[in-house]
Amino acid sequence: MFTLRRVLLVDPATGREAPGSVCVEGGRIKWIGTPEAEPEGEVYDLVGLTVCPGLVDVHVHLRVPGQEHKEDLTSGTSAAVAGGFTAVCAMPNTTPALDRPERIAALQARIAQEARCRVYVAGAATVDNQGEELTDFAALREAGCVAITDDAFPLQQVPMMAEALRQAHEAEVPFLAHLELMELSRGGVMTAGPVADALGVSGQDPAAESQALLRWVEAADGIARLHLLHLTTAATARLLHYLRPGPFFERISGETAPHYLRRTAEDVRHSGAEAKMNPPLREERDRLALLGALRNGDIEVLATDHAPHSPEEKARGLAEAPFGITGLETALGVIITHLVNAGHVTLQQALGKLSTNPARLLGLEGGTLEPGSPADLTIIDLHKHWTVNPAQFRSKGKATPFAGERLVGKAWGTIVGGEWRMREGEVL
Ligand SMILES: [Zn+2]
Known part of the structure; x- marks a missing residue:
């Protein structure tokens, strides 16, 4: 005591x-x-x-199993603890994918041995992350998954989205959606626009994000709990404003990450691959719209999308390096400095988006200082x-x-x- x-x-x-x-x-x-x-x-x-209540990061790539040269459970959860996080939700784009109960169980056994904070697991939405066949959401839920996600392998077609929402509803598990229409993003290394043109690299049409959300709306039947991962554009932030109280989803929430609130495509000029992530950094107008959506409560969750790669991989240059940056150890400082101290949100609001709200989203006990928690x-x-x-x-x-x-x-x-x-x- x-x-x-x-x-x-x-x-x-x-x-x-x-x-x-x-x-x-x-x-x-x-x-x-x-x-x-x-x-x-x-x-x-x-x-x-x-x-405050322990910080909870909904969106973390711990790279286990199979990509331990990028991160392992000890290094990833030590980074979480160093950043003030007491719990993280691990994304399933691992090798192999976290798409079936036995793989969830194997990971949980390792978590029990190696993790320094609480680690929850999101199950993969499609078998082997191939995007062709949905997994058994109820079985994944039974195995302990707190969410199902298509992160990094975004669903594209309305019928599969509709079936995913129906299964998620039946399994009573939130669906975490990665919004990206591939026919618009087309593998671009950064957001389309003057910087991509000046650097001579391929660009992603930012409409890839908002158009994907419209497909989820098309697929919705009013019952599902949908959480929108890593929002980056003004258009999606505004759409979320109208969808939140509406009839399409029983519950819809959204998150963004500190880098989208402090950096823009301009920073890619000097930061190169250090500023390469998916979805990419956008324009100043998008950044301002995200700040507004945080302030008015449309965006309820701040997550890091901690996506580590080895230094060798990131040294391949802007065009060739993999997407993703680390976030667990910088998030709180960036948020306090540039959101709270800059007057965009109150301390209470910021900490709510880092603790109480993500805990509720994932159905976790806690997220409060009330006795008994x-x-x-x-x-x-x-x-x-x-x-x-x-x-x-x-x-x-x-x-x-x-x-x-x-x-x-x-x-x-x-x-x-x-x-x-x-x-x-x-x-x-
Ligand atoms: Zn991610």
């Missing part, structure tokens, strides 16, 4: 934002109280620090000045368009199920 004392408690689930203490016992929150509350057990006096806690130093140095990342992936960026705000401690996994910035 221990007490974190004289912290700022921020609980987006209840709206609490006040100085106080939190006591942890047996892996759960025993009580929260005022700064004067008599502490129990070991006492940590943490004046000046902020405690799992003691998954993130302790943040909102005033810590630091500079992003990829060489210090726990992740095997070092590619980031934020290298050298000076940020304010960093995770100071991470507690998972009542156990310290990071304290004073040191991963334990």
Whole structure:
């Protein structure tokens, strides 16, 4: 048993934002109280620090099984803990794909041995990620998957989308959709436009994203829970605004990632492959629309789309390097510096999109500081000045368009199920 004392408690689930203490016992929150509350057990006096429900990242590529040269469970979850995340949801575009119960079970056995934070698994929507035959969503759910997704292998045709939504509804599992019509994106290495033209590389039509959402609307029957992964364009953000309260989906939510809120296609000029991800960085008008959608609540979730590759792979240059950057260790700093301190969202809103909302989306217990909840806690130093140095990342992936960026705000401690996994910035 221990007490974190004289912290700022921020609980987006209840709206609490006040100085106080939190006591942890047996892996759960025993009580929260005022700064004067008599502490129990070991006492940590943490004046000046902020405690919120543990951060949950809905969208992480842990690369296990089969791509351990890019990331493994220890490196990926150590990166998560270093970034203040207590739980991540692992994407199924692995080798082989996480598309059947026995593969889920094998991964879960490794998670139990190697992971430093909670790891949940999203099952693949199609067999071997081939896009031809849907998997058995109910069986994947039974095996422990918290979601089904077509991430990296986006469904293209309305009938298959409709069947996926029906199966997801029956299995009572959210579907996480990667919005990309391949006939429009055509494998372009960045977003289409003046920068792609100037650099002489192929561009993706940004309508690939919004047009894919229209196909999901066509497929919807009013019952499904659809979550839209990594939103990047003004058009999709605006469509989501009208779809949210509407009749098409029982529940629809969306996420975006820090890089889309701070970087644009212009940054590809100097960052090259370090700024290559899919979907790609867009234009300034898209970035501003995403900020607006975050502020008004249309985009409920912030996720990293942490997609590590080996430095050798990313060194192949803009045209040849694989899509994806690392995100777990920069997300919180970028969000506090450029969203909260810049006045786009409140601290409460930002932390809600990083903890309470993703926990609810995946049906997880927690996402709140209320007594009785799992003691998954993130302790943040909102005033810590630091500079992003990829060489210090726990992740095997070092590619980031934020290298050298000076940020304010960093995770100071991470507690998972009542156990310290990071304290004073040191991963334990
Ligand atoms: Zn992804």
